[in-house]
Amino acid sequence: MTPPRRTRRRPQPLVPEPAPRPPQPAQPTAADGRRPRPNPERLYSVAGSDGARAELDLVTLIVARTAPPVSATPEQSAVLRLCRAPLSVAELSAYLGLPFSTMTVLLTELITDELVHARAPIVRQAVPDRSLLEAVMHGLQRL
């Protein structure tokens, strides 16, 4: 009566591990990171399953605008505490242990409530510098 079990997909290391790490008896389940500590709350109760999602990237920086209000959920207040300095969505997702999609719903609620700012990451070469343009110009002229 045991249903088929799913083997979890995980990224395969390119290089095989040279030596297996000695087992750590002190941390039976939580240490290897595979099994999260059992928690009765499901992800959809943390952030709605069909919540709207803003255009957030993994590297979008989140900055808190206010201190956590009283009515904030634990996740929201954690985000607001962590984001006193800009933090990327990926980092928040890792610290809170929530998947990216849940994080975006959570952050979208916060953005809608005007509790945080989302700032596009500083993209390299978004604004090309002058020397590059000049170089291109020279090169084109000499063709």
Place this chain on the structure above:
Amino acid sequence: MVSVQKPPGRRERPYARVLLPPAIVMAAAAGAAVALVPPPARFAVGVCGALAVLMVLGTAGEAARRGRRLREAQAEHARHVAQLEQRIAAHNELMARFATEVLPNGFYRLRRGAVLRNVVRDVFDADPYLRSLPDGYRELIRMALRGADQEISMRDATERSFVSVARRVQAIVHQQAEELREMEEDHGRNPEVFDDLLRIDHGTSLIGRLADTISVLGGGRPGRQWPQPVSLYSVLRGAMSRILEYRRINLASIVNINIKGTSVEPVIHAAAELLDNATRYSPPTTKVHVTAVEVQSGIVIEIEDCGVSLSEESRARIERMIEDAKNGEDAHNLGENPRLGLAVVGRLCKRFDMEVSLRSSAYGGVRAILVVPRVMTTTEPGVGAVQAHGIGAAAAQIPTADAVEGPKRPAKKRRPTSPKIPAGISLEDDVPEVTEWTAGGLPQRRSRVKTSLTQRYAEQAAIERAEREGRPTIWSQREPEPEPEPEIDPERKKLMERPPGLWMEDFWNGLRQGMPPDTPTHELTDFTLHPTKYLHLLNDSADYAEGATAGAAEADDEGDLK
């Protein structure tokens, strides 16, 4: 009751006293007649009078005897009636005793799991009065108990089978939930898949709650055990996630306390049933407010909805239902009443010493109050409290070998009025990295090597200066050195002066015709005679390639300029 007993002295009245008065009256009458009649008739009258006296005596004696017998028979009858009435009374009493004492006692023992034989011995044979009764009574009791025993064992078997099925469903749901959680983490980057997974997850949780309900109604445990304490907030969220309309639940001001691992599931299930009732019996647009405060006896969880208020009558009915459920006597209700929730809550409260009550809410709806006893709470650190208390604490609790440490930032005194780029971030990163230039002078991008902006400005200035001074720069078009005119073979010159394309035709002609050894010289093409002269035609392309690679190498060299 007709027991009018005549005094026994009257019955014992001697015959003499009964017979004497008529005999005396008769004898007096006979004597008077003898005295009054003339002497010759006296004898005859005397004889007749004596006879009459005798006859009266006889008749009276007989009458008296019969009367006595009649009285005796009447007394006997009355005694008999009294005895029968006594027996009837005793019988009634016995029946009442059976109904109020013997059978309930036996049923109770049977329900507690006693064996039928022992039950009959304990409730019937142990009593000397009952033992003295005819065998029929014992058989009657035994049969009644046996019927009940069969029903009880059949019900037990049914319940056990239900519970075992529910157990399996619970196990599957639990595993499913774990795997769904893994999948949610695996597909966290893909919102469409993620939302679908959440929907499946929700459905699975609903199935799990139904399985828990069956299990509890069948006398089992309400689901899995949690190994560690869980914070009350997470417990209530767990309850929230098991109902259909979890979005309407508003958790406000939940006391920060942890629930023992063994008690987590009962609280979750009871709260989930109450939340389900609250969302089900209130308008679908309203919120259900949940608060939890700590009191002396434990925790009070209040669930308030904005539905229809509860009249006193219906409140009494519901409380009776819960009371019945606590006593396990609601089996007859379960079939026709779809409100399994309250029955489940009642049973859970009975088993885990929780209390539930319903009041009218200030919002106009119902306020359900669940009191969780203090023994269920704990001060040990729990799961889920992590997020309520701060991330740093969690990171300290589970250090792993390769754990990434959280940010250790000093608390800021004030938040910036407008978030600016922090001073620590270097602007050099923004400089496009142009480190190489192609032969044509176009920039070529390399990812690894960085050239700082100032350096490149310096380079640019140097190039411009060089251009002004007329020195060659990387931009200046290299004038190709005039190559020395190679000495051209006259044959080749002639060939080169020929219209283009003709040599090819000759070439092919020569090849096509074949070359017999005795062919006269004038018939052979020039190529056939001096094939080596034409090698330069082949080498031209090679030269070109060589030039290209040389150019590339040049570009590389220039690119190494720092």
